[in-house]
Amino acid sequence: xxxxxxxxxxxxxxxxxxxxxxxxxxxxxxxxxxxxxxxxxxxxxxxxxxxxxxxxxxxxxxxxxxxxxxxxxxxxxxxxxxxxxxxxxxxxxxxxxxxxxxxxxxxxxxxxxxxxxxxxxxxxxxxxxxxxxxxxxxxxxxxxxxxxxxxxxxxxxxxxxxxxxxxxxxxxxxxxxxxxxxxxxxxxxxxxxxxxxxxxxxxxxxxxxxxxxxxxxxxxxxxxxxxxxxxxxxxxxxxxxxxxxxxxxxxxxxxxxxxxxxxxxxxxxxxxxxxxxxxxxxxxxxxxxxxxxxxxxxxxxxxxxxxxxxxxxxxxxxxxxxxxxxxxxxxxxxxxxxxxxxxxxxxxxxx
Amino acid sequence: xxxxxxxxxxxxxxxxxxxxxxxxxxxxxxxxxxxxxxxxxxxxxxxxxxxxxxxxxxxxxxxxxxxxxxxxxxxxxxxxxxxxxxxxxxxxxxxxxxxxxxxxxxxxxxxxxxxxxxxxxxxxxxxxxxxxxxxxxxxxxxxxxxxxxxxxxxxxxxxxxxxxxxxxxxxxxxxxxxxxxxxxxxxxxxxxxxxxxxxxxxxxxxxxxxxxxxxxxxxxxxxxxxxxxxxxxxxxxxxxxxx
Numbered sequence: 001x002x003x004x005x006x007x008x009x010x011x012x013x014x015x016x017x018x019x020x021x022x023x024x025x026x027x028x029x030x031x032x033x034x035x036x037x038x039x040x041x042x043x044x045x046x047x048x049x050x051x052x053x054x055x056x057x058x059x060x061x062x063x064x065x066x067x068x069x070x071x072x073x074x075x076x077x078x079x080x081x082x083x084x085x086x087x088x089x090x091x092x093x094x095x096x097x098x099x100x101x102x103x104x105x106x107x108x109x110x111x112x113x114x115x116x117x118x119x120x121x122x123x124x125x126x127x128x129x130x131x132x133x134x135x136x137x138x139x140x141x142x143x144x145x146x147x148x149x150x151x152x153x154x155x156x157x158x159x160x161x162x163x164x165x166x167x168x169x170x171x172x173x174x175x176x177x178x179x180x181x182x183x184x185x186x187x188x189x190x191x192x193x194x195x196x197x198x199x200x201x202x203x204x205x206x207x208x209x210x211x212x213x214x215x216x217x218x219x220x221x222x223x224x225x226x227x228x229x230x231x232x233x234x235x236x237x238x239x240x241x242x243x244x245x246x247x248x249x250x251x252x253x254x255x256x257x258x259x260x261x262x263x264x265x266x267x268x269x270x271x272x273x274x275x276x277x278x279x280x281x282x283x284x285x286x287x288x289x290x291x292x293x294x295x296x297x298x299x300x301x302x303x304x305x306x307x308x309x310x311x312x313x314x315x316x317x318x319x320x321x322x323x324x325x326x327x328x329x330x331x332x333x334x335x336x337x338x339x340x341x342x343x344x345x346x347x348x349x350x351x
Numbered sequence: 352x353x354x355x356x357x358x359x360x361x362x363x364x365x366x367x368x369x370x371x372x373x374x375x376x377x378x379x380x381x382x383x384x385x386x387x388x389x390x391x392x393x394x395x396x397x398x399x400x401x402x403x404x405x406x407x408x409x410x411x412x413x414x415x416x417x418x419x420x421x422x423x424x425x426x427x428x429x430x431x432x433x434x435x436x437x438x439x440x441x442x443x444x445x446x447x448x449x450x451x452x453x454x455x456x457x458x459x460x461x462x463x464x465x466x467x468x469x470x471x472x473x474x475x476x477x478x479x480x481x482x483x484x485x486x487x488x489x490x491x492x493x494x495x496x497x498x499x500x501x502x503x504x505x506x507x508x509x510x511x512x513x514x515x516x517x518x519x520x521x522x523x524x525x526x527x528x529x530x531x532x533x534x535x536x537x538x539x540x541x542x543x544x545x546x547x548x549x550x551x552x553x554x555x556x557x558x559x560x561x562x563x564x565x566x567x568x569x570x571x572x573x574x575x576x577x578x579x580x581x582x583x584x585x586x587x588x589x590x591x592x593x594x
Binding site for chain 1 (some may be wrong): 400404416417420421422423426428430431432433435437440441443444446448450455471472474487491494517522
């Protein structure tokens with residue numbers, strides 16, 4: 001028996017080391033991609049200029065270089081990483097609590113709600129004396145939380161089982177999508193163009209404010225997410241098994257769901273809908289480190305950031321002089337990834 | 352020392368699927384719940400395990416969730432978790448960012464006891480239904496519950512592993528002074544490994560008692576609609592041959 005115990009200790013330690021290495025590799029990849037993102041852009045700044053501007057700080061001598069780096073590229077790169085991390089984390093939680101590999105942060109209609117909030121704000125322009133750049137994200141954020149509250153109340157009444165959550169989510173999705181269409185229908189062509197541009201999902205809207213808000217939400221949510229790492233892992237054994245391990249499955253789902261809502265709202269309210277990151281990142285994380293959520297959660301966050309920063313680099317490289325919105329890049333690149341996921345999924349009951 | 356439970360009626364919609372029932376089992380015994388399909392065995396076990404409301408008492412004191420281990424019927428799960436991790440989840444409340452060596456060793460020891468040491472590093476989604484079932488059992492045993500409630504723990508197992516598991520459960524009950532309640536379809540195995548049997552049909556308790564009292568030709572014919580032949584094995588246990 002001691003022999004068996006010793007081998008399990010050794011085997012387990014090796015496995016843990018391999019996973020930690022995977023997490024570190026993802027973090028290193030993110031670092032490299034962030035550097036690549038900073039040096040690419042329509043202005044064609046040289047590496048030397050950038051390096052100088054970086055060390056000179058926001059108040060550097062070379063005003064143009066300082067403005068490009070500190071006002072445009074750095075906030076955009078950081079925003080890409082933060083939004084990607086939020087969506088990757090929210091995506092893994094969503095797939096775990098719904099027990100569905102095709103779920104994403106947007107499955108429950110959060111993106112449609114955010115889009116409706118933004119469209120409404122753009123249509124009515126500056127209301128309460130708020131500047132438009134602040135009012136639209138606020139409206140998108142508020143509407144996402146409203147959608148979340150709606151689903152939460154349904155889940156409280158009917159039990160937070162995946163079927164209820166998904167059906168309620170579909171209802172919310174169609175509800176906000178039709179409201180969004182209504183706003184678009186009523187809008188003038190100029191306003192309509194603005195709404196459509198918002199919906200694209202682009203990092204051009206990033207600013208230091210958005211970085212701070214999105215970063216703060218991620219930082220606040222993270223400890224709560226990580227505290228449930230083992231509970232989320234237990235949920236993968238099935239509801240009945242998790243419940244018999246003394247876990248309150250309904251409460252865990254509701255709690256996780258609110259965190260997903262906050263993370264998603266924080267991610268999309270400034271940048272618009274960026275699809276597929278929250279769907280694909282969890283799959284890469286699971287393939288790399290398995291479903292021990294102590295490792296899967298950080299890896300999904302890192303992979304989300306990696307994907308979005310990579311999309312940002314690609315968006316700047318494809319057409320010199322222009323920046324293609326990342327939402328479009330992730331959607332195009334996401335389709336083959338999604339197909340790969342579908343084709344490698346094992347049919348239920350297969351060994 | 353004994354387990355008692357005063358189970359209330361259970362309704363599904365408007366129809367009553369389980370009548371109120373009183374159950375008493377002395378510590379150290381295995382209670383077999385038998386009955387035809389749809390008799391209410393799973394409902395009864397869920398109720399006994401206190402999935403929704405706790406009913407079980409130990410020496411008159413209510414048992415907590417932590418002291419009850421419940422294993423639902425087998426289903427194929429696709430978790431990408433190693434067998435060792437799946438068993439470790441039995442210590443869910445105690446797990447932190449670092450896993451204590453003692454917990455790792457305890458999980459490895461339970462696996463070894465059940466003859467599953469070779470599966471340790473395998474991923475749960477690569478196991479057969481029967482192997483998954485045994486891993487889940489190891490997980491429950493790691494929790495060391497006073498009352499272990501198992502819904503058809505042998506349904507996906509070959510004959511050899513059915514014997515391994517049932518022997519293990521019997522000695523678990525005896526060594527720990529615990530009570531094991533399990534649903535079984537194989538009456539011969541029930542006669543061999545259970546100390547007491549509870550026969551139910553249509554949500555109703557027909558009879559509870561020792562194996563001789565419950566497994567009579569008349570009872571078996573009435574409940575299962577078969578004509579059994581009751582033989583006696585060399586070691587004295589009852590063998591039921593269906594006709």
